[in-house]
Amino acid sequence: MTATRIDPALVDWTGLNGLPHFDRVRDEAFAQAFDAALAAHEAEIEAIVQSVTTPTFDNTVTALETAGDTLSRVSALFWSRAGADTNDTIQALEREIAPKMSRHYSRIGTNPALFARIDALWQNRAVLKLDLEQTRVLERHWKGFVRAGAKLAKPEQERLAEINETLAGLGARFGQNVLADEKAWSLLLDAGDDLDGLPDFLKDAMAAAAAERGADGRYAVTLSRSIIEPFLTFSARRDLREQAFRAWVARGANGGQTDNREIVRQTLALRAEKAKLLGYANFAAFKLDDTMAKTPEAVNGLLMQVWEKAVARARAEEAELAALVAEEGGNHAVMPWDWRYYAERLRAKKFSFSEAELKPYLQLENIIAACFDVAGRLFGIRAVEKTGVPVYHPDVRVFEIRDADDRLVAMFLGDYFARSSKRSGAWMSAYQSQHRLPLPNGAKGEIPIVYNVCNFARPAQGQPALLSLDDARTLFHEFGHALHGMLSDVTYPSVSGTGVARDFVELPSQLYEHWLTVPEILTRYAVHYRTGEAMPQALLDKVLAARTFNAGFATVEFTASALVDMAFHTNGPVGDPMAVQAEVLERIGLPQSIVMRHATPHFQHVFAGDGYSAGYYSYMWSEVLDADAFSAFTETGDAFDADTARRLKAHIYSVGGSVDPEEAYKAFRGKLPSPEAMLAKKGLVVFEELSGSDG
Structure with missing residues (x-):
């Protein structure tokens, strides 16, 4: 029944290296596919529950880890569309699916027979001879059931399910409302005084945004950060700055x-x-x-x-x-x-x-190349772009990630430009996570398929996309998340890649930002888009000196x-x-x-x-870690020190949630950090203040 009710494009991922056939995915196929995939997952859960055999790690926990593969595939494609290229059909379905998914997982989380099997394993874990990763996976499942209400009385479980379902619907509406406000507002300007102070790169981006809105020959201020922030930075028109700013901060509060x-x-x-x-x-x-x-x-x-x-x-x-x-x-x-x-x-x-002087040296293409180069120097991987591969939007680019032996490690997709069908911000997600378990479809393990989504201003036709320094940091940040997913080397999907504590997940991404401003990276990749000349040393020195400005x-x-x-x-x-x-x-x-x-x-x-x-807060919590972690490299005198990079990959980027985060960090660094290094990095304290600290 499941096979006949689900469009094969949603689940049979037989494209390049296991990619979905994005060009065959139809919006109208999702509703029926979700119904069938949810039913299939319920059947898999019921098979675990109905087993008459004594609970074991394999017949209960491993079975849970691989159950729901069909639902995972349908969901991955749908939520990718909902965030990066939505439309009225997808948004209507999102409002329906979010509470339905919550209701589904509430039923699983409060299934008494299923929890009894998990609880029996947890109580007897000391004699099960589990390895460290299996112990972590079992702990994650047991805690997940408890946090889902498995120990509550039936009336409380039912109320908790109602709450979760309602929250899911509210969350979907909240995000859609923000996107609607961002999409609805623009400030159309004309040449002349309206553009006072604006550099050419911003005028080009605003002209492109106006053209997208059917206003050729004019200039649009939009609420995308890639336009609104530089407009507020450069516009000499205080009245226009105020008008744009008030619209920006009023998103979601317009009545x-x-x-x-x-x-x-x-x-x-x-x-x-x-x-x-x-x-x-x-x-x-x-x-x-x-x-x-x-x-x-x-x-x-x-x-x-x-x-x-x-x-x-x-x-x-x-x-x-x-x-x-x-x-x-x-x-x-x-x-x-x-x-x-x-x-x-x-x-x-x-x-x-000024930022305008710096921006011509920060071409999107070069910053992408810099991201890949740093990954190669640290972790021995390289990116090979593949063209002509079907994608969910023409902006999306596809890369194979290969190791030093030319072995395929991961697939990476990059979606870099702002558009009205995409929610604001930048993020990393995955269509599938790395693991080594055999699946019902016969595959043994999967490589990660990871994607980054950004919202950089689209350049004028024929012009290169130029980034601000903050944009470039964002690109490095999200690629740091992507590396966390792509370098994962675990057995079980639930602890793969970014499956870590929320206040640890930002460490790999924020740490990766540091390499953007390593002088040898800026010297090589920060070249003027017109002349091809490297950023002058004097300008580079000023950029580095102004890092805490x-x-x-x-x-x-x-x-x-x-x-x-x-x-x-x-x-x-x-x-x-x-x-x-x-x-x-x-x-x-x-x-x-x-x-x-x-x-x-x-x-x-x-x-x-x-x-x-x-x-x-977790961005700051992780920033305490990342400031200390980068010091491990600077203390060696080499930002690409091979031994430090090996430890970084082994203990931070590849272990996912298979190791307690505190233990993982101590294995890399030898100790947990105090906030002082982070405060110094931000320029909020001077180094003299730290000399007397016992942190």
Whole structure:
């Protein structure tokens, strides 16, 4: 029945090296495919439950690991489309499928006979002679069942399932509302005064965005970061900056059908109820129970330690910007729509270079090549681009990832340009994860098929895509996630690649960013798109010297968001989330010149699903790790030291979740780090302050 009800294009991945036949995937095939795939997974679960044999690791845990392969394939294709190339059909189905999937997994997580088998194995784990990875996999399954409500009474299980189903629907709506607001708004400008201060690369991108909206000959400011941020950085028109900025921060709070504020209120109430049902004081305690941080107190302790230094640095930066405003004849306070503009002017004054001067040296093609080169030097792999391969959108590029012996390690897809059918931001995901288990379809193990999605501004026809330094860091960041998936070397799918604690998952990505500004990488790949000449040493020196410029601003806008996230999830239900946001920001003393990086109504990390709910801090937690981890290379005097790279691959990039993250880090570095190296990297403390530290 399953075979006849599922379009083969969704499950028979017989394209190049096991890729899906993207060109054969039809939107209208998903609904029926999900119904059949869910039924097939239920049958596989029932077969495990009905087994009359004594529970063993193989007949229970391994069986669970390989069950649902059909559902995984359908889901991977669907959620890829929903994020990167959506449409009305996909969005309508998303609103239906998200709660349906939640309901499905709630039934599995509270299946008493299935949990009895898992629990029997867990209680007897000491005599099962499991290896370390198997022990971790068993622990993950047992904890997953408990956190899904397996130990609750039937009425509480039913209520928990209702909550999870409702939350899934709310999360889908939240993300769609943000995308709708981003898609609906643009500011069309004309040549002349409207473009005062804008560099050519930005005007080209705005012209392309206008043309996409049917406004040839004009220039569009959109809410894609790749356009809105440089517009706020370079536009000499303060009135236009304010207009664009207010639209940017109002996403999800414009009233009407796309307003997310009531969704946030409902979400927080349901999360608080969920945590209470499961025996936790609050939702943050529930989410942090299985992380490195462990407790809300530990998270808030780190955030406030950083906040105090960051806000002091930001106020000093604001004073410098205010002096520049006055020097240039302005008669206004520094407001949020002014900060980037005057910071760029101050950087040009202090370091004698601007973002516009730097950008012609940062071609997308070269930064992609730099990502691959660093991976080759560190991990011995290379990328081979394959053309003519069917993909889900013409922008997508396909690469084989091969090792030093020319063995195929992974498939990698890159989708780099912004478009109205794609949600904002940048992310890594996978169509399939690496593992070594035999599958029902006869395959023994699978290679990872990983993809990166970014939102860089599309260049004018015939022109190269030019990146800002932040864009280039984003590319390296997401490729660091991709490497985490592609270098995975484990047996079991549930601990493959990025299947790690939330506050550890950002370590491989944030660490990889460091290699962008290694001088030999910039010297080789930062070449002028017109002349082909390498970035002059003088400019390179200025870029490196300015690495901590504006660090107070960047850290404040991030940390404010993380503190609001934690406040939401350490309280019970709240009547007015925006009032809570305002109270937190007032209490911590957020300067009026800076706003949260992600205001609540468009905080997709936290409310478009719960992936980073009570978890936005994890970028900073991982930053403590990555600052220390890169020091392992700098201490050798070689950013590509072979022995350090070998340990990095063995203990961080390849083990996934098969090893406890603390143990994995200590195996690489010998110890756990303290925050001081991260604070120094950000320029929030000077090295003299650290000399007396016993951290």
